[in-house]
Amino acid sequence: MKKLGTYCCILLSLASMSGLCNAQLCSAQTSCADCFTVSPSCRWCSTANYTGPRCFSGTPEANCSNVENPAGAVTGIDTVVLGSLVQVSPSQVNVTVRPGIGGTSFSLRVQPANNYPLDVYLLTDLSYSFVDDLATLKNLGAKLVSSIQNISTNYQVGFGSFVDKKLAPYISILPTLVNDPCASPNGPGGCNAPYSYKHTVSLTGNGIDFSSRLQQQKISGNQDVPEGGWDGLMQAIVCKKLIGWRDPARHLLIFSTDANSHHAGDGLLGGVVSPNPHTCLMNQSITGEVEYTQSNTYDYPSLGDIREQLRLNDIIPIFAVTPDVQSIYNTVTAELASIGASTGSLNGDSTNIIQLIQSAYQTVSQRIVFDPVYPTTGVSMTFLPLNCPVLGSDNVCSGVTPVQGAVNYSVSVQVTQDFCKANQGKIISVPVRIIGFGNFVVNISPLCSCPCEQNQTSNSPSCTSNGTLTCGICTCNPGRFGSSCQCGANGVQSSGNATTCPMGPNNLQCSGQGRGNCVCGKCTCSQYQDIRLGLTSTYYGPTCECDNSLCDITNGQLCGGSSQGVCQCGGCQCINNFYGTACQCSNSLCVDPTDTNPTRTCNGRGVCSCNQCTNCNPPFTGQYCQSCQALDKTTCAGQLCLPNLDCAKCALINQTMCPSCPTTYFINATTLSTISGAATTECQYTDSNNCQDTYYVVQDAQGNVTALYVRTDKACPQSLAPEEIAAIIAVPLVVLVIIAILILLSLLLIFWLLNRAEVRKFEKELAQAKYIKNQNPLYQPANQETKNPAYEGEKVR
Numbered sequence: 001m002k003k004l005g006t007y008c009c010i011l012l013s014l015a016s017m018s019g020l021c022n023a024q025l026c027s028a029q030t031s032c033a034d035c036f037t038v039s040p041s042c043r044w045c046s047t048a049n050y051t052g053p054r055c056f057s058g059t060p061e062a063n064c065s066n067v068e069n070p071a072g073a074v075t076g077i078d079t080v081v082l083g084s085l086v087q088v089s090p091s092q093v094n095v096t097v098r099p100g101i102g103g104t105s106f107s108l109r110v111q112p113a114n115n116y117p118l119d120v121y122l123l124t125d126l127s128y129s130f131v132d133d134l135a136t137l138k139n140l141g142a143k144l145v146s147s148i149q150n151i152s153t154n155y156q157v158g159f160g161s162f163v164d165k166k167l168a169p170y171i172s173i174l175p176t177l178v179n180d181p182c183a184s185p186n187g188p189g190g191c192n193a194p195y196s197y198k199h200t201v202s203l204t205g206n207g208i209d210f211s212s213r214l215q216q217q218k219i220s221g222n223q224d225v226p227e228g229g230w231d232g233l234m235q236a237i238v239c240k241k242l243i244g245w246r247d248p249a250r251h252l253l254i255f256s257t258d259a260n261s262h263h264a265g266d267g268l269l270g271g272v273v274s275p276n277p278h279t280c281l282m283n284q285s286i287t288g289e290v291e292y293t294q295s296n297t298y299d300y301p302s303l304g305d306i307r308e309q310l311r312l313n314d315i316i317p318i319f320a321v322t323p324d325v326q327s328i329y330n331t332v333t334a335e336l337a338s339i340g341a342s343t344g345s346l347n348g349d350s351t352n353i354i355q356l357i358q359s360a361y362q363t364v365s366q367r368i369v370f371d372p373v374y375p376t377t378g379v380s381m382t383f384l385p386l387n388c389p390v391l392g393s394d395n396v397c398s399g400v401t402p403v404q405g406a407v408n409y410s411v412s413v414q415v416t417q418d419f420c421k422a423n424q425g426k427i428i429s430v431p432v433r434i435i436g437f438g439n440f441v442v443n444i445s446p447l448c449s450c451p452c453e454q455n456q457t458s459n460s461p462s463c464t465s466n467g468t469l470t471c472g473i474c475t476c477n478p479g480r481f482g483s484s485c486q487c488g489a490n491g492v493q494s495s496g497n498a499t500t501c502p503m504g505p506n507n508l509q510c511s512g513q514g515r516g517n518c519v520c521g522k523c524t525c526s527q528y529q530d531i532r533l534g535l536t537s538t539y540y541g542p543t544c545e546c547d548n549s550l551c552d553i554t555n556g557q558l559c560g561g562s563s564q565g566v567c568q569c570g571g572c573q574c575i576n577n578f579y580g581t582a583c584q585c586s587n588s589l590c591v592d593p594t595d596t597n598p599t600r601t602c603n604g605r606g607v608c609s610c611n612q613c614t615n616c617n618p619p620f621t622g623q624y625c626q627s628c629q630a631l632d633k634t635t636c637a638g639q640l641c642l643p644n645l646d647c648a649k650c651a652l653i654n655q656t657m658c659p660s661c662p663t664t665y666f667i668n669a670t671t672l673s674t675i676s677g678a679a680t681t682e683c684q685y686t687d688s689n690n691c692q693d694t695y696y697v698v699q700d701a702q703g704n705v706t707a708l709y710v711r712t713d714k715a716c717p718q719s720l721a722p723e724e725i726a727a728i729i730a731v732p733l734v735v736l737v738i739i740a741i742l743i744l745l746s747l748l749l750i751f752w753l754l755n756r757a758e759v760r761k762f763e764k765e766l767a768q769a770k771y772i773k774n775q776n777p778l779y780q781p782a783n784q785e786t787k788n789p790a791y792e793g794e795k796v797r
Helices: 002-014 018-027 032-038 128-151 207-215 229-238 266-270 303-312 323-335 353-366 417-422 636-654 669-674 722-768
Strands: 042-045 055-057 073-078 092-097 104-110 118-125 155-162 197-204 250-257 282-284 290-292 315-321 342-345 370-372 379-385 407-415 428-434 438-446 467-470 473-476 516-519 522-525 527-530 535-538 565-568 571-574 607-609 612-614 663-667 679-686 692-699 705-711
Touching: 018 032, 018 042, 018 055, 018 527, 032 042, 032 055, 032 417, 073 104, 092 104, 092 407, 118 128, 118 197, 118 229, 128 155, 128 207, 128 250, 128 353, 155 207, 155 229, 197 207, 197 229, 229 250, 229 290, 229 303, 250 353, 303 315, 303 323, 315 323, 315 353, 323 342, 342 353, 370 379, 379 428, 407 438, 636 663, 636 679, 636 692, 636 705, 663 669
Parallel strands: 092 438, 118 155, 118 250, 250 315, 315 342, 663 705
Antiparallel strands: 042 055, 073 092, 104 407, 155 197, 197 290, 282 290, 370 428, 379 407, 428 438, 467 473, 516 522, 527 535, 565 571, 607 612, 679 692, 692 705
C-alpha cells in the first residue's frame, strides 16, 4: 500500500500537485505508526468514533479533537567551551528523529584554535633511488623543525623509513647483497641491509634530537620498482602509542617516495598470502632497532584498509612524491579524499618538502570537511554553514582562521522508514569526524511509534465494550468485528476487526487500498479526493471497486452533467439522446434550422457524427448537407435547381414572380429563417456580371415544389476603378523598360571593357618590340647562300 502511495506521489509531483499527493498518501495508511512514518506531513486523529480519514494531511474534520503529530527533537546536548584544545562544540548530541523529509536539526560550532597541538611524522622511502633526497633531508632537518615550529609551538615531530619485504623478488637474496644491497665486485657499497619499515624517532618536541637522529640515517636498497611503503604506512598509523600520536592534536603523516607502492595481493609474489591484520606488529630487531618484524608473514594492506585506519586514528596523510609518480598518488588521494589526503610534487632532490608541508597544513587547517561514519544504511546528515568565509561548490567551507572566529552550522539528521523499523527502541551512535578539527557524536533514537499507543483502554465503550481502544481504533475481542466491534460473528468467520466481506477485482477485501471498510459483513466505502474535479467523492460498488476515474469529463462535469449522463462503474451512461464516451454528442446539433422537420438530421442527406453532419449524399454539401453545387440533370441540381433556374433569373431581373413559376419570395441574409417547407435545396449560378446568385427550391412532404426563394443580395467580385486598372498596366511596363535599360547599359559596359583590354594589349606588345631603326621588323634573312663558281666578280675596266 505504501509503495502504491509513493508511486502516486511521484506521478502527482510531476504535475505540480504535491498537496493532493500527500492527501492520498496519508489517507491510505491504517495505523498511527504507518501514518507518521510515511510522510512528515501526515497526522493521525486518535479521537474515538471519528468518521473521517484517520491519517490526513492538512486540517482534520470538525469532529477530530485529538491529533497525533509527533516530531523529532534534540533531547540532550553536551556543550563544551571552545578553546586552545577544543575546536568543536557540542561534543555529543542526542536526538529523536521522525522518518521523512526534514529530519531533526541542531546547531554546531567549529573554531580553529590558536597554537593547536600538531604532530608531524615523516615516513620516508630509503631505497637507493631516493639517495639524493636523503642527503637533502639531512641538510633540511633543522629547517624542517623550524618551519613546523612556526606553524605551532605545541608541536611534535617524528621519523620512520621503509624499503620492502625481505623476500625475493622484492630484494636480492644473493649472499653478497643481502646485508649490503649496494655492494659491488670491487667492494662494499656502504648501504644498510634491507628492511620493511623501521621506526627511528618517536614524536617529540626536541627538534635538536630529531635533526641529530636524521643525520644518522643511511640508504638501503631493494630489487623491484615498487616499494613496501604501504606496510610502513599501516604500522605508522596503528602503532599509536609507539609513534606517540597525541589526542587532541592535528595529526599529519608525510609520506615521501619516488616510486609506486606494493598493495594487497602483491605478497603472493613472495609466497605471502595471509591478509594484513591491521594491528601493531613492531618489535626490536637483532640490531636493536624497532622494526616491522612480521612483514614476511602478512601481505601488504589494501588502500581500503589504510583508509579505514586513517579514519579511526584521525590521521591526515600528505603524499610528497616525485613528478613521475604524481599521477599514481593523485589517484590514491582521490580514494582518500574523505580523510583529507593531499598530494604534492617534490623536486628531484626534495628541496621543496618544507613548502609542501606548509601548503598542505594551511589547506587542512582552513577547510572544514565532515566525515560521518554511518553504522548502517537509512541514516544521513546534512551540514549547512551559516557564516562561512568561502563556500565551495561541494558545500565545503574554507578560508577559516582563528581571527575570523567560529563557523556556525545547522546539522540536520534524517532517517528512512526502513531504518526506523529496523532500529525501533534502539539508540544508534554516529561518530562524525571534522578533519583536522576534532570529533563529535550524534546519538539517534528513531521515532517509530505514536505516543497514543501507550494508552490502551480494554473493553472501551467506544468499542461497544467488546474491544481495546488504541489511538482511536478498536481491536476487537474474539467473535466480534466491525470498526466499533459492533458486529457479532454469528457463525461467520472473522479475525479481529476483519470479516468475510466480498473480495474486489484485485482480490482484496472491499478492494483494499483504503477504498472501504468491512462493517458487519458489508463494505462501507470511503471518501477520496477527486483530483480532476477538486471535489471529495466516494468509492462505490458492492466491494467499493468503483470510482469516477474511468468516466470522462465534458463541460467541466462528469459525463457532461446530470442532464446528459451519469457515471456508472467503468464509464458514462448517457441519457436524453446524448452519446459518446463523455456524453458530449447529441443529434439535435445536426438539425438544419431551416428544416421544417425538427427530428430530421442533416436534411435526410447525411450522417450525424457527434454534433456534425458527415458523409453527405453527393452532390450535397454544407453544415447540414443543405447545399447543391452541381448542374447536371442526374443530380439534385438537374432535378430541382436547373428546372427552376429560369424562374429565379426572371424573378431577380423583374423583381416579381414570373408566369408558370412557383410562388416566389425575395429574401436576403437576414431573412433566411423565413424559408418554410418540408425540404429545401440551395442552388447557385453565376450571372453575366460574374456575380454569384443564390435561390432555394422548397418541396412539400410529397416532394412537390411549392415555393421559390430568391436572394437579392449577390456575391459579386469587386470592380476596379479606371485609375487602378491604369496602375496595374503601367507598373509592369515601367518595370520592363527599366530592365531593358539595365541590360543595354550592361552590354555597353562589357564592350567598353573588352575594347580597353585589346588596346592595352597592343600598347604592351609595341613597347616590348626590339628591332633596328628603319628596318622592316617583318624581314627574315635567308637560311642558305649559293654562289656561282664561274662568277669572277666585276672586272675593272
